[in-house]
Amino acid sequence: MASDSFYAAVDIGTTKTCVIVARLADGDTLKVTGVGYTATAGYGNGKVENAHRLQAALKSAAEDAYRYLGHDVATNVYATVSSDGIKCFNSEAEITGLRSKGPVGHGEVAKLVDSCHPGPANGHMVLHVIPIEYEVDGLGGVRNPVGLQAEQVRVNSHVVVCDTQHVRDLVSVMTACKLPPRSLVAQSIGAGDAVLTEGERELGCVLIDVGGGTTDMTIFRAGNPWFSSVLPLGGMHMTSDLAACLDLPLDVAEEVKLDWGYAMPQSLDANEQATIPSKDGESEWSISRKAVCQPLHDRLEEILKLVLLRMQQAGLRNLPPGGLVATGGCAEMPGFEEKLRAMVGGPTRVAWPAEVAGLPSYLARPAFAAPLGTLLWGAKHQGRSRIYNGNESSWLEKLTFRRGRRESREKELALVTRR
Numbered sequence: 219m220a221s222d223s224f225y226a227a228v229d230i231g232t233t234k235t236c237v238i239v240a241r242l243a244d245g246d247t248l249k250v251t252g253v254g255y256t257a258t259a260g261y262g263n264g265k266v267e268n269a270h271r272l273q274a275a276l277k278s279a280a281e282d283a284y285r286y287l288g289h290d291v292a293t294n295v296y297a298t299v300s301s302d303g304i305k306c307f308n309s310e311a312e313i314t315g316l317r318s319k320g321p322v323g324h325g326e327v328a329k330l331v332d333s334c335h336p337g338p339a340n341g342h343m344v345l346h347v348i349p350i351e352y353e354v355d356g357l358g359g360v361r362n363p364v365g366l367q368a369e370q371v372r373v374n375s376h377v378v379v380c381d382t383q384h385v386r387d388l389v390s391v392m393t394a395c396k397l398p399p400r401s402l403v404a405q406s407i408g409a410g411d412a413v414l415t416e417g418e419r420e421l422g423c424v425l426i427d428v429g430g431g432t433t434d435m436t437i438f439r440a441g442n443p444w445f446s447s448v449l450p451l452g453g454m455h456m457t458s459d460l461a462a463c464l465d466l467p468l469d470v471a472e473e474v475k476l477d478w479g480y481a482m483p484q485s486l487d488a489n490e491q492a493t494i495p496s497k498d499g500e501s502e503w504s505i506s507r508k509a510v511c512q513p514l515h516d517r518l519e520e521i522l523k524l525v526l527l528r529m530q531q532a533g534l535r536n537l538p539p540g541g542l543v544a545t546g547g548c549a550e551m552p553g554f555e556e557k558l559r560a561m562v563g564g565p566t567r568v569a570w571p572a573e574v575a576g577l578p579s580y581l582a583r584p585a586f587a588a589p590l591g592t593l594l595w596g597a598k599h600q601g602r603s604r605i606y607n608g609n610e611s612s613w614l615e616k617l618t619f620r621r622g623r624r625e626s627r628e629k630e631l632a633l634v635t636r637r
């Protein structure tokens with residue numbers, strides 16, 4: 219068995235740490251061979267807060283995921299990143315004097331795309347440089363210039379960067395757990411591979427992954443990511459609001475949210491009661507389910523309003539025809555889809571990840587869209603890896619291309635709401 223046919227996705231989320239291992243057979247059939255997940259420890263607010271505790275959680279998830287294969291299997295590891303230290307911008311580069319060299323080659327295009335990145339700046343490392351579209355000898359809208367005869371090729375790329383310290387901390391924890399990542403993948407870009415249809419990507423759509431501590435979003439245009447952003451809000455904030463409203467410990471509030479949460483309290487029967495479980499020897503008690511759901515609803519509404527605002531800030535006047543697609547653990551809350559429809563208008567849906575062979579069906583849920591999509595992303599981009607040491611990340615190929623980036627046209631798109 220070739221060692222390079224094994225792939226693993228690592229997803230260190232605010233609430234759960236997950237490892238999925240799969241084998242890529244015959245170059246294109248992915249079969250999951252093991253999954254492990256556990257509650258996250260030592261990670262919060264988009265930062266590694268305690269490396270030892272996080273390593274213990276990741277090791278435990280990895281042990282479960284590798285139980286079937288054994289730990290000695292060399293694996294291509296791809297890992298999600300979700301942090302409000304993620305920023306994006308779209309940047310152009312061009313190459314000229316190609317005519318004498320024959321048809322445009324793969325290597326030239328790869329270097330051209332990577333040259334969209336300006337180099338290390340302001341403590342950020344590059345996560346992605348993804349071509350949006352090419353212009354060949356002045357003709358725009360070209361998807362792939364490889365094989366064309368041209369004098370000049372220009373590319374417009376989506377560049378996603380992340381806080382250097384955060385990247386270093388994550389890579390060091392994963393390396394200590396014998397899971398050094400070949401590449402890090404922005405959570406909502408990874409999730410897109412698990413939940414979006416080709417039609418949605420092509421028409422243009424907004425993908426949100428509403429998780430425990432963050433809401434990650436990527437806007438897709440003509441098949442490719444065009445804007446990415448992370449809001450530092452998610453299901454944990456819904457739980458802490460409920461805990462504050464009902465004077466409950468956080469673990470009890472989480473249990474009540476999962477048992478009774480409904481994102482559209484206005485459509486609940488006024489007489490319906492929710493049961494609050496006993497704690498510290500006190501007996502259980504009842505309260506109107508509407509009263510339980512109102513703070514959950516209000517926080518969700520705030521998150522969705524911020525998503526809509528971020529779409530405007532990105533330059534969207536209307537929802538793209540592919541609509542708004544929501545995934546992540548919070549999207550599993552009953553009533554979430556109705557709330558989305560009521561607030562957003564236009565096409566909306568809660569997305570469950572596509573089935574992958576070997577994956578237990580109880581894990582094919584929105585909460586696992588990001589690790590599953592990252593696994594698919596890794597298998598699709600097999601062979602590519604970034605080096606995350608020193609002050610910048612770089613593809614293994616060294617860039618020798620003249621940069622034709624136009625500073626004036628670069629649009630800084632990342633606007634992070636901190637609270």
Ligand SMILES: Nc1ncnc2c1ncn2[C@@H]1O[C@H](COP(=O)(O)OP(=O)(O)OP(=O)(O)O)[C@@H](O)[C@H]1O
Nearest residue numbers: 231232233234429430431432453454547548551585
């Ligand atoms: N049925 C449900 N109803 C309401 N909330 C739910 C439900 N299922 C999961 N959640 C919430 O989803 C959140 C976890 O989602 P997810 O697993 O996607 O987060 P994460 O990946 O750990 O965190 P993040 O990506 O934000 O760092 C938790 O806050 C949990 O309470």
Ligand SMILES: [Mg+2]
Nearest residue numbers: 231232429588
């Ligand atoms: Mg997540």
